[in-house]
Amino acid sequence: xxxxxxxxxxxxxxxxxxxxxxxxxxxxxxxxxxxxxxxxxxxxxxxxxxxxxxxxxxxxxxxxxxxxxxxxxxxxxxxxxxxxxxxxxxxxxxxxxxxxxxxxxxxxxxxxxxxxxxxxxxxxxxxxxxxxxxxxxxxxxxxxxxxxxxxxxxxxxxxxxxxxxxxxxxxxxxxxxxxxxxxxxxxxxxxxxxxxxxxxxxxxxxxxxxxxxxxxxxxxxxxx
Amino acid sequence: xxxxxxxxxxxxxxxxxxxxxxxxxxxxxxxxxxxxxxxxxxxxxxxxxxxxxxxxxxxxxxxxxxxxxxxxxxxxxxxxxxxxxxxxxxxxxxxxxxxxxxxxxxxxxxxxxxxxxxxxxxxxxxxxxxxxxxxxxxxxxxxxxxxxxxxxxxxxxxxxxxxxxxxxxxxxxxxxxxxxxxxxxxxxxxxxxxxxxxxxxxxxxxxxxxxxxxxxxxxxxxxx
DNA sequence: CTGGATCCTCAACGATACTG
DNA sequence: CAGTATCGTTGAGGATCCAG
Numbered sequence: 001x002x003x004x005x006x007x008x009x010x011x012x013x014x015x016x017x018x019x020x021x022x023x024x025x026x027x028x029x030x031x032x033x034x035x036x037x038x039x040x041x042x043x044x045x046x047x048x049x050x051x052x053x054x055x056x057x058x059x060x061x062x063x064x065x066x067x068x069x070x071x072x073x074x075x076x077x078x079x080x081x082x083x084x085x086x087x088x089x090x091x092x093x094x095x096x097x098x099x100x101x102x103x104x105x106x107x108x109x110x111x112x113x114x115x116x117x118x119x120x121x122x123x124x125x126x127x128x129x130x131x132x133x134x135x136x137x138x139x140x141x142x143x144x145x146x147x148x149x150x151x152x153x154x155x156x157x158x159x160x161x162x163x164x165x166x167x168x169x170x171x172x173x174x175x176x177x178x179x180x181x182x183x184x185x186x187x188x189x190x191x192x193x194x195x196x197x198x199x200x201x202x203x204x205x206x207x208x209x210x211x212x213x214x215x216x217x218x219x220x221x222x223x224x
Numbered sequence: 225x226x227x228x229x230x231x232x233x234x235x236x237x238x239x240x241x242x243x244x245x246x247x248x249x250x251x252x253x254x255x256x257x258x259x260x261x262x263x264x265x266x267x268x269x270x271x272x273x274x275x276x277x278x279x280x281x282x283x284x285x286x287x288x289x290x291x292x293x294x295x296x297x298x299x300x301x302x303x304x305x306x307x308x309x310x311x312x313x314x315x316x317x318x319x320x321x322x323x324x325x326x327x328x329x330x331x332x333x334x335x336x337x338x339x340x341x342x343x344x345x346x347x348x349x350x351x352x353x354x355x356x357x358x359x360x361x362x363x364x365x366x367x368x369x370x371x372x373x374x375x376x377x378x379x380x381x382x383x384x385x386x387x388x389x390x391x392x393x394x395x396x397x398x399x400x401x402x403x404x405x406x407x408x409x410x411x412x413x414x415x416x417x418x419x420x421x422x423x424x425x426x427x428x429x430x431x432x433x434x435x436x437x438x439x440x441x442x443x444x445x446x447x448x
Numbered sequence: 449c450t451g452g453a454t455c456c457t458c459a460a461c462g463a464t465a466c467t468g
Numbered sequence: 469c470a471g472t473a474t475c476g477t478t479g480a481g482g483a484t485c486c487a488g
Contacts, residue, residue, distance in 0.1 A: 010341035011325030016249040025240040064445035085443035092323050095316035101235030117234035219309035221288035
């Protein structure tokens with residue numbers, strides 16, 4: 001209808017008709033972290049025109065990728081969430097995330113970190129999410145005033161948005177946390193230089209740095 | 225410069241700034257199949273405005289994702305190809321392709337199949353590209369007037385655009401070949417109903433149907 | 449003939465204001 | 469809070485034209 005079509009019977013073309021629209025990938029990223037209300041989405045997507053967000057959500061709902069839960073009784077707000085079909089986009093979002101992260105060097109002027117962006121980054125960094133069975137560690141990661149958490153237990157890693165109760169280690173950092181995830185900044189140096197501030201057992205930071213990894217690409221041109 | 229930024233220090237946001245532009249994903253798909261000339265890209269992307277293609281290629285070149293080889297001596301045409309950084313997008317393109325293909329049912333009115341689209345579909349269907357070591361089979365796949373090939377040998381599958389010499393089996397079909405890849409149409413039925421026409425050993429078609437698979441999603445709403 | 453550049457029109461996006 | 473309304477600006481669509 002309103003959507004632009006490429007006229008090709010091709011999976012990538014169909015995907016491009018959806019994710020190839022401005023803001024859509026970021027809306028899906030935010031929803032992939034968990035259900036969100038309209039105002040939360042606005043807050044997590046600085047600069048998005050409210051009309052654009054409204055029409056994107058409507059399109060995604062029409063396409064069966066997002067569902068809205070109307071305020072009913074106790075809930076007084078509409079909540080948007082991914083449908084099962086929307087959840088299936090996860091691997092594609094992660095692959096794009098990983099590729100984009102490989103090209104990041106330093107933040108551009110004015111670039112910010114949001115709860116969804118740090119959560120998505122940690123999720124990608126967790127890779128297949130497998131760790132040794134005997135690891136049982138809870139991390140809270142704070143970048144600026146946004147927070148996410150990483151829980152390693154029962155042999156798997158779970159990443160989520162927001163704080164967590166009684167973390168074994170709180171990691172506070174700036175965007176340079178990315179250099180740790182990229183393996184560009186080793187754990188002792190990050191601690192020594194104050195690039196990260198820890199609350200809890202500092203020894204657990206080494207495990208964090210060793211386990212979470214988003215390699216950066218060696219193929220990125222010097223000026224990009 | 226001309227490119228729109230999202231203002232977030234986030235891998236997905238950086239990726240979205242590039243692949244979130246109209247036509248870019250399809251240009252990258254075509255180039256992922258192999259180097260192409262300007263006119264070949266125009267032919268493979270029906271409906272693309274020539275100015276849009278030119279500016280996309282320039283942007284992608286500036287970003288180190290595409291490189292152009294100027295006509296030198298024997299070559300009389302500019303050729304566009306993915307750089308190593310561009311090749312790294314492969315997994316993300318495949319993941320998007322797979323997701324989009326999962327939502328495809330029947331072609332929409334006027335939708336066509338191009339060489340790059342069928343090649344990309346077969347490459348995604350090949351999955352990790354591993355087959356038994358003793359398989360040594362060459363397929364040529366024709367959909368309408370476009371052709372691709374699949375070669376199984378030395379334990380791996382290689383998919384490419386265009387015809388191949390002395391195929392063991394030529395498979396000619398319409399877009400319904402997708403139903404075979406989706407597992408919706410089994411090999412004997414496809415042959416019996418004439419959905420595919422074979423030249424060569426028909427027994428090899430069963431292997432083709434069993435090995436190449438793009439599952440379609442059960443989560444797609446009835447009307448989409 | 450290939451590889452674009454140019455021009456115009458119109459739909460989509462961006463910013464802001466406003467309403468149920 | 470959750471959007472809709474309005475309006476200026478940008479970029480895509482489509483045709484044509486130009487240079488090597």
